[in-house]
Amino acid sequence: MLVAGLSFSTRLYKLTEPPHVCWDETHFGKMGSYYINRTFFFDVHPPLGKMLIGLAGYMSGYNGTFPFIKPGDKYENQNYWGMRGFCAVLGSFLPIFAYLIVLELSNSCTAAIIAATLLIFDTGCITISQYILLDPILMFFIMAAVLSMVKFNQQRYRSFTASWWFWLVLTGINLAGALGVKFVGLFVIVLVGLNTIGDLWRLLGDMSLSLVDIAKHFLARAFALILLPLILYVTIFAVHFVVLNKSGPGDGFFSSAFQSRLIGNNLHNASMPEYLAFGSTVTIKNLRIAGGYLHSHWHLYPEGVGARQQQVTAYLHKDYNNLWVVHRQQDNNSQSGNPDLVRHGDIVRLEHKETTRNLHSHLHEAPLTKKHFQVTGYGINGTGDANDLWQMEVCGGRKGDPVKVLRSKVRFLHRATGCVLYSSGKTLPKWGWEQIEVTCSPYLKETPSSQWNIEDHINPKLPNISLSVLKPNFLEILLESHIVMFRGNSGLKPKDNEMNSKPWHWPINYQGLRFSGVNATEYRVYLLGNPVVWWINLASLGLYFTMVAVASIATQRGFSLGQQRIEHSLVLVRGGGLLMLGWLLHYAPFFTMGRILYFHHYFPAMLFSSMLTGLTLDILFRSADLLLHPPYSYWFQRTGQLLLLFSILYSFYLFHPLSYGMTGPLAHEPGSAMAGLKWMDSWEF
């Protein structure tokens, strides 16, 4: 109760301050609004978190009209407290869950209290829970999943009872929740998976169980931990697609077929000439998922990258520069009467409408994919050379087949070199505006990367016909949106000037994140862990390893240990091992990630680390009788606990302005409220 009370009060205190958009609220708040307005958008994270934010906003009377343009925008009289409050409430559950988990694992109330205290008074956890972010929601589900898994482990001698089923199913639901918020939820799935494999391995070795029983156990877990989360996860996406049925800013990332679902998109109930004709103005979309439109602009390839001609790229957004005009080999002027249709095998020349350059290729290396040839824009007003000619083929078509707009998959074969127009999916550097590379591939294998479709088709001389594009089924949409998300995620590369946080910075609390405000005059919030808490965590990791090593060598060597000591080492190895595994799984993978990383990615791992600290320190205090005799060892234990509590409370008192807002001069200037607290030069408050 005390834990709960403290937890809620620290999280909800000064919730509505500062009354402007902070940091990533600009994204997630905006996406919450999109749900309320039902406009389609694209984000690299799965939808559950944003759906919940949108729901919370809706319930609390927010009407979805605030634009969330950039951090620092004033909310004025919008109802933003509901969304923040929802996140804060979920964040308040974390210490409570930590308390329960450690209590289950160690059977020691002290350990549980230490873990909860660490989290309650950590400024980082408070700050990250107080804003409209995905992290509190994600951490809520992660902790809930671990808690239910631990509870389930305790039910092992009561197989197939109601409570056994309850905790098992609850674990599955929370896993779906965690994965539904962010892909980081995969790590907790791995944790639960490994725990389950260990559990099954134990059952397999239990000779009193028949193979049928084991199969039952296996099936029950497969249902609750694989099938159920999968169904829930898919349901989340189903809701996502049903809710968002209006065209919005995310359209260009998806295929033509996908776009036709969205009300307001120009492909929704589209009406355009059915067959492609010479003289038409078209947009050409690559068929690989998140492939982009064939694009060119008034910029040349830089020196040293092939020939210095105009860039041709693939671009994911709808833009005037995506328009191309289809011409015959020779003539440029339109004929009278009905234009001729383009047929399979025809030679065409594609002229970029804005710059009047022709789509061109030649025997120079492409900028990134060195095995392919470069594609450029060449010539002016339609006059070019023989390298501007492309043979248009309908995939699976025969000579003479017309090209159907939207439905035909076409490919463009370069006449002179025999290569095929290809989108490699690699992002060009700054000179290419980080658009996608387009090349001409000498490998003629049919892949979606070398196939294109005609999306927009404008030809005033042809009658418009209403086209109902083949609506994709749900599974196709699901798969497509996932591939787009993964592409987007791996595309988040650190830019040159941007500050990039390295994983090794995180456990030592090296550098925080500015949530709001930079200058002395502004109201500043800085996401930084309470250094005392974080450094205790760090030290405990080392301590844990030493203690486990001592304990296991003693056991392996066969020293006779007391009953209590054996229990302690079991708690260390089993309970501590689980938490350590959790920490590793939520931390180590970041070292291999190429995408841009931020400090707040460490918070799930930090939860595990804090719980481990509780467990380790408790056992350390209890083992005081190894060195001291009974009355003293008891005193030592109490003193240690009090000292720990006091140092956490005092450091929280010192650092609480980080979360609840600072004004006045920066910390390195005299006269600041935080003067003397800038213990590391890298902290920016």
Next chain:
Amino acid sequence: SWWFQKMLQLPLVVTAQVDLLLVLVSLLAFWTRLSHLSYPNAVVFDEVYYGQFVSLYMKRVFFIDDSGPPLGHMILAFGAYLGGFDGNFVWNRIGAEYPTTVNVWSLRLLPALCGALCVPLVYLLTLELKFSHLSALGAAVLLLLENSLIVQSRFMLLESVLIFFVLLAFFSYLRFHNAPSSSWSRYIWLILSGVSCGAVVGVKYMGLFSYLLLLVVASLHTWKLIGDKTISHVSLDFLIVSYPAFSWQTLLLQNVCVQCVHRVLCLVVVPVLLYVFWFYVHLSFLNRSGPHDQLMSSAFQASLQGGLSRITRGQPLEVAYGSQVTLRSSVSQPIPCWLHSHKVNYPIRYDNGRGSSHQQQVTCYPFKDVNNWWIIKDPGRQQLVVDTPPRPVRHGDVIQLVHGMTSRFLNSHDVAAPMSPHTQEVSGYIDFNVSMPAQNLWRVDISNREAESEVWKTILSEVRLVHVNTSAVLKLSGVPLPDWGFRQLEVVADKLFKAHSSSLEWTVEEHRYGTSQEQKEREAELHSPTHIDVDRKISFWAKFVELQWKMLTVKQEESEHKYSSSPLEWITMETNIAYWLHSSTNAQIHLIGNPVSWGVGNLSLLAYQLLAVVYLLRRRRGLKDVPDGVWDQFVCLGCVCVGGWLVNFVPFLLMDKTLFLYHYLPALCYLYLLSPALLEHAHTHLLRYAHQLQHSLTHQRALCVGALAVLLSIFLTYRTFCPLTYGSPELSAHQLQGLKWRDTWDILYRRR
């Protein structure tokens, strides 16, 4: 003398056992790897890359190569040294002919020897894994007839060296582990294993993973040793007898301790020391300055002969008031540069309409120039010459910096910098009488004063110049200025900065005590070269740490190569690499593996994993399919071979580097080790199950026949691909077409 007489009576007997099979495969290995080694007499593939370093070794010129630690390069250089190579060959193009003065044979000899020795090592290693001579022969033959390994061994490349040391490390460790615990000679094997581990990591960073695997295997064995309560019992008997008061448990632990310490010494300490030793040799060899100097700190450069040390030799150490200095930015990427000013002002308005102070430009200039000289001035005094005795500048002192050629003061003020408007402009102060007073005081902040000293030292001290009026820090923003700034790099003063950014640090590189108060004399003085002689030392450790750090952080432009490939393509050998094409004919060398062996390796990998899972599950249910001894042997095989394959393959999946097929070769060797052993296991244990059924004998025979057929087809494919492996005889375009077994292989045809 009785003993002596007894000796005389004995017949002198030499007993020698020669494993003829071993000798045979070794001879074949030498023949396949070493014959016609100097053909083709041209630069083949990555020889062009390693060759430049070999040349630099011969000339003892310092270089940095981020591709790996120096041992591999040193081995190649040693081969060249043996052949009398003088380093006078320009490695600029694959296919360039070697002149007759270059002894190609000796350049390629050491890698080829290592490659050949891998074959007998695999034989011995299989025996140490406790499999039969027949399996050992199988493994040796697989390695012997692997075209890709042959190609990789026959040129001046490092993979075969790496594989050799990895195999040697595992073999000697297992020799140690299998030897009876009483024999002392087994510790020689342990030391040898440690040495090879040091070599493995010294040749390529990838070797680290194999080394870690060996450590894991060794620590598992040690863990068993710790739990074993019988071993130490025997060897410590006499102690227990002589000190009955001792608790025998402590003694036991001590004995186990001794054993553990031996292992840690040999397998951890020795490799680490050796690794450092390679660098020691590397650095003591390369003592001349060269093309990569500028990546290193000034102190490092000063330790090399020529280059910077030629210029800076004998400069005064302590910077004093009146010193003439050049200030080098500590950021050496992409190029080093020096604080610079010249007689041109900032434009009144920039292209985007923003205004400037129109004072004299201050930039960072990447070339040595007389305009890089600055004079340190005491704000309280007028003079620009050094007192006798000199008054050194200390941490915290406030100074002014006077530009030597134009006598302008280094100045900063609240005007936005040209390219980075969030920072302050830095200028050479000109008084235009527009109520813009001079703000030219700078506080010296020596950031490495703990390591060095409070006094500002030439080359050694890293200094920040803090602007006194605004507390901004002089910083190299690194943005090139437009044409009005001659494309030099922008220098700014920044208030908000990261704590440990090297763009804030400046070091004094060239330095002399100024003696002329008059401007004209001073200009003459600045144009004259620097003087006097003292030697400056930097410790080996400092050099080692700096070099290692630079090697790990220097990023070379990563781009796709025509023959680069992704790791998943290696398993199925979707890709090949053309190493060399004759300048006029179709004779060519390709890195293409033996497809049949490749398939056998992949199959056995799959089979082992399947079998392991089945075994594990059944053992958990109490069904022991094989006796415990065989099970241990099976597990050990998996640890070494499957583990080895994993650690040499999986890391590549996570890497962002340009990768080539040859990176897969170490992993491949583990598979070749696995296949025959697994076959033997299946033959002796799995098929024995069929004993109860009547067909066991038939099955075993069928297996033997199958194995023979596979071996035969391996030999035939080896023969088929030989022309592409050895580069001769030349094949016609039609024959080459026939060798293109996969569509994705790139085989070159010359148009006639």
